[in-house]
Amino acid sequence: MITLYTMPGSSSTAPRIALDEAGADYELAHVERDDAGNNVSPAGYAALNPMGKVPTLVDGELVLTEAAACCLYIAEKYPDAALMPPAGSDDWAKTLRWLTLLTNTAQASFLRWYYPDQYTADTNGLEAVQEAAVAELARVAEVLAAQIGGGPFLIGTQFTIADGFLAMLTGWSGDLSAGSRWSDSPTIAAHYNAVAQRPAAGAALVAEGFPAAFAD
């Protein structure tokens, strides 16, 4: 059985959505950290995820880190769930493009906003790190708002792992100041709501502490 190591509402949300959409048999294992960011439990977690982060997915001998990689693995392992378009198709390429933008630009910017101290040695520079992250997130939101079509999902009518990833990030954006939240965009809010209306993804989002819907 798959074990997904998580902290509620964290980067483990996207693979959890993928597992639930796939109808996978899996268990969640909660990772606890102290105020200094050290892993408290489970013992030995650092050996599974040398970066000391969540998520980590364990499936038999496989120990997999990185939320996007976990999502891709789940999509491949459960092909009947059709969480990725057929390999090599234009839609597959577009889905990879969205997933990559979301993980290496947007998710990374959110992490700079959440953990600015990890991105500068200048204790007076924390706000500047966060400001730059918010500016980058605004640019990604503009791209999303301009390029999400009638959807309801990123590539049209097919729900993919990139949609679960985007819903997670839209949920995170609720922590930003008013005016910077991705859910302020009617287009992005409508995308979130379309994901949240899916029984499996919606239940996962709510279980992770995200809203059942945003005003659109």
Ligand SMILES: N[C@@H](CCC(=O)N[C@@H](CS)C(=O)NCC(=O)O)C(=O)O
């Ligand atoms: N690129 C990694 C990022 C993982 C990550 O930074 N996770 C955060 C939670 S969203 C974490 O574990 N933070 C704890 C810390 O940095 O101390 C991934 O996608 O798995």
